[in-house]
Amino acid sequence: MYTILLGDDNQLTxxxxxxxxxxxxxxxxxxxLVEPVYKEQDMSGFTCLMEYLPPVSKRYKSEILSLSDKxxxxMLEYKLPFDTNLTAEAGDVAVQLTFYKVEMEADGTGIKRVxxxxxxxxxxxxxxAWSDIIPDEALTALDQRMIAMQALTNQLVEANQNLASSKADGLLYNEGRLQLKAGDKAIGNTVQIVDSGSDPEDGTIRVVEF
Structure with a gap:
């Protein structure tokens, strides 16, 4: 389990x-894992938002993290499965946390803590990266071939998993928009469906009823 600690210095380690x-x-x-108390504040009462930037597209993304029951x-524990949203691009994914809490005093004054x-x-x-594994020259010829074969096998297995998680297996239709899907995730470009009386714009399909 990939574990990151948050201490009182606000550094993620x-x-x-x-x-x-x-x-x-x-x-x-x-x-x-988060220290339960920070500057006399009970952190379990805060909403935890994970913000991250993929290494290639640099598109800002975020996830609300759920606090474990125990x-x-x-330490307070938050878990998030590594999904393809996080692992779509190879490289260093920049991650930070933001905690929010809104309270109201007896006189109706709102207090916002961040x-x-x-x-x-x-x-x-x-x-x-499997292809970068080069057998040690000091090994026997058979050992070198076996290591190279194992690395290739691992690469093929992960490539197959990649294909299975990203291939289209159906269609999504919502409010005149059609899009491919892989599992529950929308993939590819959205196509706008227009009726036969409209002039289709770029990226649309004219539907003719008969």
């Missing part, structure tokens, strides 16, 4: 690092 491969889906978990070794953390990186390895 990776304490347990695992090998996360590109396009991994619902196999590994991202695990945050503490983990005296805590930000420093960012840390989660390394996502490309599937092709």
């Amino acid at each position: 990776v304490s347990v690092e695992e090998r996360i491969m590109q396009q991994s889906k619902l196999v590994d978990n991202l695990h945050f 503490p983990y070794k005296g 805590r930000h953390t420093q960012a840390t990186n989660i390394r996502v390895l490309p599937i092709s």
Whole structure:
């Protein structure tokens, strides 16, 4: 389990690092451990938002993290499965947490509390990294061939998992918009469906009833 600790200094520190491969889906978990009290504030009463930037597209994304029912070794525990949203791009995914809490005093005055953390990186390895494994020349010829074969097998297995998690297996239709889907996730471009009396714009399909 890939584990990140948050202390009183607002630094996110990776304490347990695992090998996360590109396009991994619902196999590994991202695990945050947070000190339960910060500057006399009970952090269990805050909403925890994980914000992250993929290494290539740099498109801002976020996830609300759910607090586990029981503490983990005296720490607040938040878990998030590594889905293809996090592992779609190989490289360093920049991650930070933001905590929010809104309270109201007896006189109706609203108090907004916000805590930000420093960012840390989660390394996502490309599937092709298996190809970079070169057998030690000191090994026997048979050992070298076996290691090369094992690396190739692992690469093919992960490539197959990647294909299974991203191939289209159906269609989504909502309010005149048609899109491919893989599992529950929409993929590809959206196509706008218009009626036969409209002039189709770019990216639309004219529907003719008969």
